[in-house]
């Protein structure tokens with residue numbers, strides 16, 4: 151494929167997103183939650199774990215600790231036991247509890263609503279903050295960034311939105327923010343669904359892909 155101008159790339163990227171939005175109209179996280187705090191907890195637990203597994207763990211967790219204040223004063227060992235099956239349970243329990251304590255101490259018991267404040271919570275990375283903002287706090291924008299996980303990185307590389315050698319999530323995020331207008335910075339939800347359903351890591355099903363004609367990697 152010959153090198154693309156920035157304008158051609160933006161046009162192609164826009165077409166890809168438009169098609170994927172039609173293909174996955176119910177896009178959004180598969181994590182179950184009832185408020186921003188629950189989504190923050192579920193997102194922390196979802197690192198290196200499937201959403202299905204997290205959804206099995208969180209109902210009992212939120213029943214036992216119904217409020218942020220309850221998480222802040224929970225017995226750490228009990229918290230660890232409850233999230234054990236999501237893996238990395240010590241780090242996750244620590245991140246959840248320290249975030250809860252910080253929210254109680256510094257934010258009046260309310261989950262903060264800006265990315266700059268969210269990332270000050272211990273254990274909350276930019277990706278987690280963006281998920282919470284785009285999904286539940288500010289679903290209609292303005293968006294503060296693009297959620298870049300392994301699916302988004304892989305698809306962005308395969309689709310030629312970023313160079314095929316790029317492995318740095320921050321770099322990929324900045325490039326996607328340049329290519330797409332701000333109202334589209336929530337594109338990750340559909341990319342993730344497409345990555346799970348069709349453009350999988352091991353064996354992409356290119357022959358069934360709705361953006362086949364727009365993808366330089368098709369069939370390769």
Ligand code: SF4
Pocket residue numbers: 308309348349350354355356357359360361362365366367368369
């Ligand atoms: S054509 Fe293949 S590589 Fe490209 S997005 Fe579709 S499944 Fe992925």
